[in-house]
Amino acid sequence: MTSEEQQTRQKTILTKLEEFFQGRYVRKDLTQRIKEGANVPTYVLEFLLGQYANGSDSEAIEHGVENVKRTLANNYVRPDEAEKIKSKIRENGSYTVIDKLTVYLNTAEDRYEASFSNLGIDGVPVDERYPQDYERLLIGGIWSIVRLSYDHESEDHFHIEDLTPVQVPFVDMKEIYSGRSEFTTDEWIDLLLRSMGMEPDEFDDRVKWLLISRLIPLVENNYNLVELGPRGTGKSHVYKELSPNSILVSGGQTTVANLFYNMTRHEVGLVGMWDTVAFDEVAGINFKDQDGIQIMKDYMASGSFARGRAEIQASAGMVFVGNINQSVDVLLRTSNLFEPFPEVMGTDTAFLDRIHNYLPGWEIPKYKPAFFTSGFGFITDYLAEVMRELRKISYGDAFDEYFSLGSQLNQRDTIAVRKTVSGMIKLLYPNGEFSKEDVAQVLTFALEMRRRVKEQLKKIGGMEFYDVNFSYIDRETQIETYVGVPEQSSATLIPMGTEKPGFVYVIGHDSDERLGLFKLESQVMSGNGKLEKTGIGNQREARESMDAGMRLLLTNFRKIDQRIAPKRHNFVLNVSNLNGTDTTSHLALASYIALASIGVSRPTLDSLVVIGDITISGEPRMVDDLADTLQVAKESGAKNVLLPISVVEKLSEVPSEVVATFNLIFYSSADDAVYKALGVN
Structure with a gap:
């Protein structure tokens, strides 16, 4: 899209906002401009901007911005100035404040009372018309402009003369439904992104969808999302700033009582208080309770959990965000994409299977100044309430x-x-x-x-x-x-085409019994029949296995090619685990093939992987977990698979689509494996 087309679309979107969402939008760069000088929630700022700095007239906007600044300077209650404000109310008789109010019904007195968050007072009588008109006062509280008076004679002292919400008190969804019909899908996507503070003209369609999908936990009940990627891509911003209905848990330390249910106070934890609970830096997640992960798994699967005799229901989604410190290609070769999780979670397949969406954070570019919009988008609080209403359908x-x-x-x-x-x-x-x-x-x-x-x-x-x-x-x-x-x-480990002589790929178990792909590289030079082994550290079994391959070469080289003459050469064998750092002890056959290959300067078949091993006498060993082994071969990019003929009867246990991936080549002995690996008839 050209620059001129982008400007035309922006103007079209603004025109439609003015017509169908009057008072519901704001110019997004103004928020950051004011927020730098006032520690006020974004949704409060944007509501005030929507009231005072709405529209496209630059002079009117600047005048409105000054009004907002003045209102905040004079009326916003900072917690450390609470006593000063209370004194002003007492001395002046009345004073206007901006604070968060939560209203509750005092049944003993049969009246509604308010609690002020920053001012630190509660038990303030509230006229019943306010909770009737603004139900959000009863559901978690609402930021408001309140005119408070002080009565020296009354026991209550503080009284509310007037209350005006500075958050959206309610949402008419008909406005959204009818207004959406006036926008094209591309226009609506751009509007959503600008409402998030992003400039859509800086992103391609793929990234736009990924950014918008971060909002799914805010519109969908019990939605479990993971996003891992580089630093500086805004993974946690949505859950911290965009909605008053989500909470970002930083630091990772939490308890069952805090997150799910406090048995002492009989109170539901964060999952019952918020629409979304997001965990920042997944690597640091740590439950102090031994049963924390199990309760989380139950909750992520069903939206409920048991504590004591009670079965608790909640609708909060679980979001896990964190950093990947290496390229995705490397991570896929050496581990898996859940590697940044703590081991108790990252290896628990039952936990991971409950995740609905793994958002590829590595596809989202690192934020730069141009990514933040100066265009118009929905007021954050308005969008947040729309998303909360959408959770009902x-x-x-x-x-x-x-x-x-x-x-x-x-x-x-x-x-x-x-x-x-x-x-x-x-x-x-x-x-x-x-x-x-x-x-x-x-x-x-x-x-x-x-x-x-x-x-x-x-x-x-x-x-x-x-x-x-x-x-x-x-x-x-x-x-x-x-x-x-x-x-x-892009994750195949075995390259297409012909490898160098002496290069062999083999699948085996490491010392922790994990299947992995191993690569052997060999060299040959003049000498007296010695073998140097590298890449195995002090692992005795791997060393003995490679020595067994060398003994087979010394004994049987004439069956392959007399020119190998191993007694007149020295060999070097290096082994590397392409899926991790540990090595395997199943290297005798692969070593024999690699040494024969370098000895005759002939490469193995294209994209070949060796499966199975041999005994000291050269007899093929049984392959126990054939299905898993072939799956690793498929993921690694193998096209030719060399395996013992004894596995033929087990092939029926392997999914047909896996078997169909390869050209299967069967060997009956160590020498037979060498011939077929080198393509010798």
């Missing part, structure tokens, strides 16, 4: 009329996809007006976000999670569309 079945889900999605996959579809539809099409093409785009996005979770579960949990080939089927044409994840295509 669901569009999880939005695609059922047009599409069905593929066979590889299990029940948890289906729930996750439906929740993401529902959230994105509510954000992009809150009026429920969308086409088949619109739904297909949202469904594709939802399938990708869930598949990213499933792909990592497969790496961690093995064949239990092998069904990752997500798809959807057009009910009308019966065409099946498969949805992948972008980062998987």
